[in-house]
Amino acid sequence: MERSLSLRAAILSLAILAGLIGAWHFATLPTTGAAGDVDPEYAALVSGSAAEGQKSAFPTPADVGATLWKHLKDPFYVRGANDQGVGIQLAYSLGRVLVGYGLAALVAIPLGFLIGMSPLVYRALDPFIQILKPISPLAWMPLALYTIKDSGISAVFVIFICSLWPMLINTAFGVASVRKEWLNVAATLEVGPLRKAFRVILPAAAPTIMTGMRISIGIAWLVIVAAEMLVGGTGIGYFVWNEWNNLSIGNILTAILLIGLVGMILDVALARTARLVAYRE
Amino acid sequence: MTAFKDPFDARHRLTPGCSCGRHASEAEHAADPATSDGRAQRMVEGAVMRALFPEDATRRAFLGAVGAGTAIAAVNALFPLATATEVFAQGMPIEKKDLKVGFIPITCATPIIMAKPMGFYEKQGLNVDVVKTAGWAVIRDKAINKEYDAAHMLSPMPLAISIGAGSNPIPWTMPAVENINGQAITLAVKHKDRRDPKDWKGMKFAVPFDYSMHNYLLRYYLAEAGVDPDKDVQIRAVPPPEMVANLRADNIDGFLAPDPVNQRAVYDGVGFIHILSKEIWNGHPCCAFSASKQFVTEMPGAYQALLKAIIEATAFAQKPENRKQIAEAIAPTNYLNQPQTVVEQVLTGTFADGLGKVMKDPNRIAFDPFPYESFAVWILTQMKRWGQIKGEVDYAKVAKDVFLATDAAKLMAEAGLTPPTSTTKTFSVMGKPFDPAKPAEYVESFAIKRA
Numbered sequence: 049m050e051r052s053l054s055l056r057a058a059i060l061s062l063a064i065l066a067g068l069i070g071a072w073h074f075a076t077l078p079t080t081g082a083a084g085d086v087d088p089e090y091a092a093l094v095s096g097s098a099a100e101g102q103k104s105a106f107p108t109p110a111d112v113g114a115t116l117w118k119h120l121k122d123p124f125y126v127r128g129a130n131d132q133g134v135g136i137q138l139a140y141s142l143g144r145v146l147v148g149y150g151l152a153a154l155v156a157i158p159l160g161f162l163i164g165m166s167p168l169v170y171r172a173l174d175p176f177i178q179i180l181k182p183i184s185p186l187a188w189m190p191l192a193l194y195t196i197k198d199s200g201i202s203a204v205f206v207i208f209i210c211s212l213w214p215m216l217i218n219t220a221f222g223v224a225s226v227r228k229e230w231l232n233v234a235a236t237l238e239v240g241p242l243r244k245a246f247r248v249i250l251p252a253a254a255p256t257i258m259t260g261m262r263i264s265i266g267i268a269w270l271v272i273v274a275a276e277m278l279v280g281g282t283g284i285g286y287f288v289w290n291e292w293n294n295l296s297i298g299n300i301l302t303a304i305l306l307i308g309l310v311g312m313i314l315d316v317a318l319a320r321t322a323r324l325v326a327y328r329e
Numbered sequence: 330m331t332a333f334k335d336p337f338d339a340r341h342r343l344t345p346g347c348s349c350g351r352h353a354s355e356a357e358h359a360a361d362p363a364t365s366d367g368r369a370q371r372m373v374e375g376a377v378m379r380a381l382f383p384e385d386a387t388r389r390a391f392l393g394a395v396g397a398g399t400a401i402a403a404v405n406a407l408f409p410l411a412t413a414t415e416v417f418a419q420g421m422p423i424e425k426k427d428l429k430v431g432f433i434p435i436t437c438a439t440p441i442i443m444a445k446p447m448g449f450y451e452k453q454g455l456n457v458d459v460v461k462t463a464g465w466a467v468i469r470d471k472a473i474n475k476e477y478d479a480a481h482m483l484s485p486m487p488l489a490i491s492i493g494a495g496s497n498p499i500p501w502t503m504p505a506v507e508n509i510n511g512q513a514i515t516l517a518v519k520h521k522d523r524r525d526p527k528d529w530k531g532m533k534f535a536v537p538f539d540y541s542m543h544n545y546l547l548r549y550y551l552a553e554a555g556v557d558p559d560k561d562v563q564i565r566a567v568p569p570p571e572m573v574a575n576l577r578a579d580n581i582d583g584f585l586a587p588d589p590v591n592q593r594a595v596y597d598g599v600g601f602i603h604i605l606s607k608e609i610w611n612g613h614p615c616c617a618f619s620a621s622k623q624f625v626t627e628m629p630g631a632y633q634a635l636l637k638a639i640i641e642a643t644a645f646a647q648k649p650e651n652r653k654q655i656a657e658a659i660a661p662t663n664y665l666n667q668p669q670t671v672v673e674q675v676l677t678g679t680f681a682d683g684l685g686k687v688m689k690d691p692n693r694i695a696f697d698p699f700p701y702e703s704f705a706v707w708i709l710t711q712m713k714r715w716g717q718i719k720g721e722v723d724y725a726k727v728a729k730d731v732f733l734a735t736d737a738a739k740l741m742a743e744a745g746l747t748p749p750t751s752t753t754k755t756f757s758v759m760g761k762p763f764d765p766a767k768p769a770e771y772v773e774s775f776a777i778k779r780a
Binding site for chain 1: 434460461462463464466470471475570573574577593595597598599663666679680681683685686687
C-alpha cells in the first residue's frame with residue numbers, strides 16, 4: 049500500500065510536469081504572422097519577431113532544453129573574467145553562502161544559548177531581534193558596501209546578517225523551552241554548569257536548533273542571488289543579471305532551475321542532519 | 330606562417346616580413362627599439378613644432394624659408410629635444426602592472442572594453458582586467474573603495490563625486506571622455522503617433538542615473554517643449570539593462586539611454602528610436618574614463634600608461650573602417666553580451682529605427698577623448714538648474730580640477746592625434762548657444778528651473 053502510494057504520487061508528479069511543459073509549449077508556439085511585405089534590409093537588422101511587428105517571443109520548452117543542455121555539457125569553462133561556466137558560478141555562490149552561513153552559525157548558536165539560558169536577556173534583546181530580523185538583504189547592501197569597502201566581503205556579510213536571526217531565535221527558544229523536569233533532575237544530581245549545558249540542554253534543544261539552521265540555509269540561498277545581482281562579478285546571481293542584460297530568457301530559466309535544484313539539495317542535507325539529532329519523548 | 334595561408338585572399342602578403350621591410354615579421358617590427366624610438370622622437374619634434382607654430386601657415390612659411398633640417402636644429406637649440414624624447418619614449422616606470430578597470434556593459438565604454446581584447450593595454454605593458462559592473466552606484470562605490478584602479482563613469486559623476494553631490498566629496502579626475510553622441514530617446518511602440526514632446530505629459534521615463542548626461546539632456550529636451558520634467562512627467566533612474574525589460578512590461582513609456590539599449594529595444598520589437606541624442610546637442614560628451622586623484626598622484630606611471638592605452642583605443646574606434654571589427658570584439662558574453670548585429674548597428678550608424686525604416690547616420694556615435702572644460706561647466710550649470718547642487722559654484726575651478734584637459738592634450742599628441750588648442754569651446758544645445766564664460770547667466774536664462 050505504502051509503495052503503491054509513492055508510485056502513484058510519482059506518476060501524478062510526472063503528469064503535472066508533462067501538463068505544464070505541454071501548456072508552455074502550446075502557449076509559445078511561433079505564430080506564423082502574415083508579414084510578407086517587410087523590407088529585407090530592415091528585417092536583417094532586427095530579430096525575427098520584431099520584423100513581423102511583434103515583441104520578441106518567450107522561448108519554447110525545446111529552446112530552453114537546448115540551452116540547459118549547452119550549459120550542463122560544459123559547466124566549467126572560463127572565457128575571461130566576465131564569462132565563466134555555470135558550474136563555476138554556482139561554486140562561487142555556494143562558497144559565499146557557506147562562509148556567511150558558517151560565520152552566522154558560529155555566532156548565533158553560542159549567543160542563542162546564552163540568551164536562552166537567561167529569561168531577562170531573552171526579553172531585553174527580543175525587540176532588537178524582532179526589528180532586525182525582517183530587514184531585506186538588499187537594504188543592508190549599500191550600508192555594507194559603504195562601511196566594509198569590499199564587495200566580496202559585503203556579499204558574505206549580507207548572507208551572515210540574514211541567516212543569523214532564524215538560528216539565533218530558534219536556538220534561544222529551544223534552550224529556553226527545555227523541560228523543567230530535566231533541569232531539575234540535573235540540579236538534583238549536582239551536575240556542573242558546563243556538563244549541564246552539553247549533556248542536557250544541547251541534546252534537548254538540538255532539534256529546534258536544527259530547524260533554525262534549516263530555515264537559515266534557505267534564506268542564505270535566497271539572499272545570495274539578490275546580493276550577487278547587485279554586486280556583480282561572479283556567482284549565479286551575476287549570471288542571471290548578465291543574461292538579463294542580454295534579455296536571454298532561456299539562460300535565465302536555466303539558472304532558475306539550477307538555483308532551485310541547489311537550494312533543494314542544501315535543504316535535504318540539513319533535513320537529514322536534523323533527523324540524526326531528533327528524539328522521542 | 331606560410332605565405333599561402335589563404336589562397337583566396339587577394340590581399341594576403343606574399344613575402345614574409347613587416348610593413349617597413351626590414352624585419353622578419355610585424356611583431357619584430359613593433360619590438361625593434363630603433364623604429365619605436367624614431368617614432369617617439371618624431372612625435373616629440375612634431376609636438377614642439379606645433380606648439381611653437383600654432384598657425385599652419387606660419388609653420389610652413391618658416392620651413393620653406395630655412396628647410397626642415399635647419400628648423401629641427403633651431404628648435405633643438407631652443408628646447409632640449411633629446412631629453413624630452415627620452416622621457417616620452419621610456420615613459421615613467423609603471424608602479425603597478427595588474428590593474429582593474431570597471432565598466433558598465435554599454436557601447437559608451439567601447440574604448441575601455443576593446444582595449445582589452447584588441448591588446449591596447451598590453452602594448453603599454455599593463456595587465457588590465459576589465460570587470461563588468463551592475464550599475465552606476467555600484468561602480469562609484471567600488472571605485473571609491475579602490476577595488477577598481479580606474480573606472481568607466483558617466484561624465485557628470487566625477488564632478489558630482491568631487492563636489493560631494495550624492496556622495497562624500499573625494500577629489501576625482503576625468504582625464505578622458507570616451508564617446509560623444511551615441512544616446513537616443515526610445516519610446517514604446519504604442520506611442521508611435523505621439524512624436525511631439527508637448528504631448529508627453531503624464532508619461533514615465535527612465536534615465537540611467539541622476540548624475541548623467543542622459544538625465545540633463547532629457548530634462549533639457551522636455552523643458553524646451555514646455556514640459557516640466559519634475560511636475561509633468563516622472564523621470565526615474567533605472568540601470569540600462571533593466572530598461573528594455575521595463576519598457577516591454579509597460580512600466581515606463583520611454584527612456585533616454587545609452588546604446589545598445591535603444592537598439593536592443595528595436596531589435597526585440599519593444600520600442601522605436603524617437604531621436605538620437607545628437608539632435609539635441611551634436612557632439613555632447615557622455616561617458617568618461619575616470620580615476621581618483623589619489624591614483625593619479627600616487628601612480629603617475631601606471632596612470633599615464635593606462636590613459637595612453639585608452640586614448641589610442643579611442644583614436645582607433647573613431648575610424649569608421651574599424652567599427653565592424655570592434656563590434657565583433659566587444660559583443661560576446663564576456664563584454665557587452667549582446668547580439669553582434671545590435672552592437673554593429675550602433676557603431677556603424679546604419680540601423681533599424683523600430684518603425685520599419687533603415688536609417689543611416691555615421692555620426693550616431695563618435696569617439697573623441699578630449700575633455701573640454703566647457704563640457705564640465707555646462708554639466709555644472711544643469712546640476713545647478715535642477716537643484717542638484719546648492720549655493721555658489723566656482724564653475725571654472727571645478728571644471729579645471731576634474732576634467733584634466735592638459736593631460737589628455739599631452740597624451741593625444743603622443744598618440745599621434747592633434748589635440749585642440751583651447752580647453753574650452755562654445756557650442757549650442759537645441760539651437761541655444763552656450764557661453765562657458767557666463768555660466769550663472771546661462772542658468773538664469775531658463776524658464777523652467779529649480780535653482
